[in-house]
Amino acid sequence: MSEALPPDIATMRDSARILLTDNAEPLPLDELDTLARTLRGHIRLLLPEVASAAWREPKDSIPRYCALACIGEARNKLRLGDGGTPPIRVSVARKLARVLNALCGHYENLAGRHPESSVP
Secondary structure, X not given: OOOOXXXXXXXXXXXXXXXXXXXOOOOOHHHHHHHHHHHHHHHHHHHHHHHHHHHOOOOOOHHHHHXXXXXXXXXXXXXXXXXXXXXXXXXXXXXXXXXXXXXXXXXXXHHOXXXXXOOO
8 A cells, every 4th residue: 555645835836826926927818727727626635634734733722723724714715616707717716826825834834743644
């Protein structure tokens, strides 16, 4: 039985950064749609990893509370439609990028706390 590889946080952050940089160039709609699907996929992969690490924290842990709040927010963002107009599609994709970036931060924050887990 093989062990699952840890999430590629660097790639996930690179995907999010495309929409979060101050000087981001507007993407053609087909590229924006592909990026939004990629961001959704990254979020779906990262959610169980962050949740697993968060639940191992003590009940009164601030990192646990913050990570669980972010997980709830990420799940809400995954429920967003793609949007009908180009400005709404960009807005949705940016929201996905921001929540993915936050999940990456929680993953990294909790990683050092649980070296025995799949979190590196």
